[in-house]
Amino acid sequence: MSTIEYLKEAEDVSIGIEQDVTDAVHDILSEVNERGDDALHEYTERFDDVELEEFRVSETEIENATDELTDSEKETIDKTIENVRAFHTEQREHISGFEKEFEEGVRLGQRVVPVESVGTYVPGGRHPLVAAPAMSIVPATVAGVDRIVTCAPPQADGGIQPAQLYAMDRSGADEIYSIGGAQAIAAMAYGTESVPSVAKVTGPGNVFVTEAKRQVFGHVGIDFLAGPSEVLILTDETADVDLVATDLLAQAEHDPNSRPILVSTDRDIAEATIETFDEQATQLRTEDVARECWENNGEVLVAETMSDAVDVANEYAIEHLQVMIDEPRSIVDDLHNYGSLFLGDYSPVVFGDKAVGTNHSLPTLEVARYSSGITVNTYLKVLTHQEATEEGAARIAPWAAKICELEGTHAHQLSAEARLRDDISPKYGPGE
Numbered sequence: 254m255s256t257i258e259y260l261k262e263a264e265d266v267s268i269g270i271e272q273d274v275t276d277a278v279h280d281i282l283s284e285v286n287e288r289g290d291d292a293l294h295e296y297t298e299r300f301d302d303v304e305l306e307e308f309r310v311s312e313t314e315i316e317n318a319t320d321e322l323t324d325s326e327k328e329t330i331d332k333t334i335e336n337v338r339a340f341h342t343e344q345r346e347h348i349s350g351f352e353k354e355f356e357e358g359v360r361l362g363q364r365v366v367p368v369e370s371v372g373t374y375v376p377g378g379r380h381p382l383v384a385a386p387a388m389s390i391v392p393a394t395v396a397g398v399d400r401i402v403t404c405a406p407p408q409a410d411g412g413i414q415p416a417q418l419y420a421m422d423r424s425g426a427d428e429i430y431s432i433g434g435a436q437a438i439a440a441m442a443y444g445t446e447s448v449p450s451v452a453k454v455t456g457p458g459n460v461f462v463t464e465a466k467r468q469v470f471g472h473v474g475i476d477f478l479a480g481p482s483e484v485l486i487l488t489d490e491t492a493d494v495d496l497v498a499t500d501l502l503a504q505a506e507h508d509p510n511s512r513p514i515l516v517s518t519d520r521d522i523a524e525a526t527i528e529t530f531d532e533q534a535t536q537l538r539t540e541d542v543a544r545e546c547w548e549n550n551g552e553v554l555v556a557e558t559m560s561d562a563v564d565v566a567n568e569y570a571i572e573h574l575q576v577m578i579d580e581p582r583s584i585v586d587d588l589h590n591y592g593s594l595f596l597g598d599y600s601p602v603v604f605g606d607k608a609v610g611t612n613h614s615l616p617t618l619e620v621a622r623y624s625s626g627i628t629v630n631t632y633l634k635v636l637t638h639q640e641a642t643e644e645g646a647a648r649i650a651p652w653a654a655k656i657c658e659l660e661g662t663h664a665h666q667l668s669a670e671a672r673l674r675d676d677i678s679p680k681y682g683p684g685e
């Protein structure tokens with residue numbers, strides 16, 4: 254049993270999505286499915302406050318966005334895309350097919366092939382996230398996906414924010430649409446007059462986007478649920494309180510529904526962080542959202558021992574797990590539920606969010622208990638195959654037939670028995 258004490262506890266500890274969001278999203282999905290572009294126009298006016306003639310972004314708009322950026326801005330974005338490509342290319346090299354003779358005359362194997370078409374959502378409501386296109390689109394290009402469709406919400410002028418649009422194009426999107434929220438997920442899942450349907454929808458977003466992905470799952474594939482950002486920082490008595498507070502704020506500013514959590518083995522550090530968080534928040538241009546988030550969802554826990562703290566981290570199965578203790582590597586083997594792990598004072602979440610090359614599209618809502626974040630695997634299928642020679646088949650047929658007999662699957666039994674050969678097949682049948 255872990256011994257922990259809450260200095261600050263979120264009032265509503267439910268990690269689920271509220272029923273009113275579920276209902277609203279259900280309506281949006283049904284309307285887009287039934288009425289296509291007409292519904293997209295209505296929702297874009299209602300939620301994004303713009304009227305659009307075309308959802309598809311033209312080559313000219315992409316060129317204009319590119320012209321609006323300075324060389325240095327473009328180089329910065331290119332560098333992030335390059336880093337994400339390098340990391341995911343390495344990842345691809347560690348996923349392989351194989352074929353092997355498991356029994357004489359029976360070869361079994363697997364091939365790794367890309368999903369044919371994907372739709373990637375790029376968040377852009379509060380902040381048009383500029384590194385986000387690389388995170389969803391680049392791994393799809395590395396996997397070899399044939400058709401990559403991508404959507405981001407329109408800004409006040411009706412277009413996608415220039416730096417974000419540039420990043421979507423440079424990351425390798427084939428088709429870019431200016432559509433946000435649940436309606437974008439619906440369009441990519443069901444297809445409309447303007448937007449093609451795809452086999453799998455991926456990418457993070459707010460609660461509406463996340464719930465929409467949950468509801469379209471089955472009709473199309475999804476990556477996993479990647480909702481409002483979360484961080485759990487684990488500290489001991491050596492932590493630098495200023496850094497801890499800064500890094501909590503960095504996720505709190507994302508969304509009022511974000512979850513910034515501190516678990517410390519040292520009470521003084523925990524109390525000082527609460528004070529410092531408050532002081533630093535006043536300096537932020539994003540203070541309102543960060544405070545609302547901290548007020549509703551911020552948590553501070555004191556754990557008696559490091560082992561208790563590790564148990565708490567595993568129970569939370571948080572999106573970003575930041576370890577700011579004397580020897581961060583000493584507990585790595587004990588940590589097994591997280592989206593991505595950040596070790597030491599010099600590896601803040603923002604590096605993974607924006608720059609180093611690991612993926613920032615990560616599971617939230619305790620989904621890290623069963624899923625990892627976006628990897629090249631997200632866009633691949635592992636397809637198995639088998640080939641037996643006549644002799645190999647004759648060796649397998651008896652026991653396949655026997656299993657069928659036990660089940661009563663008669664046609665299966667006959668299919669197996671059609672491959673028996675008196676000279677090879679071992680004896681089988683009742684009593685043998």
Ligand SMILES: NC(=O)c1ccc[n+]([C@@H]2O[C@H](COP(=O)([O-])OP(=O)(O)OC[C@H]3O[C@@H](n4cnc5c(N)ncnc54)[C@H](O)[C@@H]3O)[C@@H](O)[C@H]2O)c1
Pocket residue numbers: 277300301375376377378379380382385406407432433434435436457458459460461462478479480481482507508511572613614615616617
């Ligand atoms: N888990 C991850 O990997 C990850 C990564 C990046 C970002 N994020 C999260 O993405 C989110 C981005 O959220 P955002 O809101 O800024 O952008 P967003 O693009 O996810 O959502 C904006 C859209 O939400 C829709 N919307 C807004 N209010 C609505 C309402 N009342 N009803 C129905 N639809 C509505 C609008 O259509 C709008 O276009 C944040 O929560 C952030 O934490 C998560």
Ligand SMILES: N[C@H](CO)Cc1c[nH]c[nH+]1
Pocket residue numbers: 382383384385481482483504572606607613614615
């Ligand atoms: N922290 C987010 C993942 O939850 C990713 C991100 C992108 N830009 C800023 N943050």
Ligand SMILES: [Zn+2]
Pocket residue numbers: 482503504507606
């Ligand atoms: Zn972030």
